[in-house]
Amino acid sequence: MARICPLFSGSSGNSYYIGSREEGILIDVGRSAKQITGMLDACGIPIKAIKAVFVTHEHSDHVQGLRVFASKNKLRIYASEGTLKALQESKNFSESLESFVIGEDGVSCAGMLIQPFRTSHDSAESLGFKITSSDGRRIAFCTDLGCLTETVTQELSGSDLVILESNHDIGMLQNGPYPYYLKRRILSNTGHLSNTACASVLPELARKGTARFLLAHLSRENNTPELAYQTSLCSLQMAGLKQGMDFELMVAPRENLEYKTILF
Secondary structure, three states, X not given: OOEEEEEEOOOOXXXXXXXXXXXXXXXXOOOOHXXXXXXXXXXXXXXXXEEEEEOOOOOHHHHOOHHHHHHHOOOEEEEOHHHHHHHHOOOOOOOOXXXXXXXXXXXXXXXXXXXXXXXXXXXXXXXEEEEEOOXXXXXXXXXXXXXOOHHHHHHHOOOOEEEEEOOEOHHHHHOOOOOHHHHHHHHOOOOOXXXXXHHHHHHXXXXXXXXXXXXXXXXXXXXXXXXHHHHHHHHHXXXXXXXXXXXXXXXXXXXXXXXXXXXX
């Protein structure tokens, strides 16, 4: 049985463990190597279980601890060509690291197949990932995107579990303290996905077989876990779907201080 453990989620840092007790992968290393190591230990995940790191894009809240963590633990890094080029120009990378471009066919790692798909974000070449476990269970991981393109929706469809960004409440953002240029960036098609946009696609995904949703990358300033949850719950219920029968809805914590793991 495979598991997902959201170590950190949000603008202050992102990192997820996906795999079994014996082996798995990390998606992003957006906190310091010390913090990632401590959270893995608290969640009962041994460092030796991690076989590689898959990077969504080069922004610091996704790669802050990448160089030190991957170097110390001798881990391979997989990302898009654009992301790797951007990383090589930053302090979050070292030429001594083993890094590889992940192609359309994906990579077999830790008993899983990890396949990339493009997302719409203001970075060099951001990715989401589809992960298929050895027993055929499918996960779709997609954060940091300004809009749900047809490609993204297709890639999410048919997954058993979808991890999807529900970054901000539009009203909170528009009326909040952020400067105008930053509000425009977040609200753009290459910014971040709002609660409303996230919620709008969930009924369609549920009808196509997704039974579990994990809302991720919530803004601390422009959202609350309860607001994100209720927005998606309302969308699903208005479509005639029932919590506990047709779907399970969860919110990724900013820090997994309760050490929760999702089995699938």
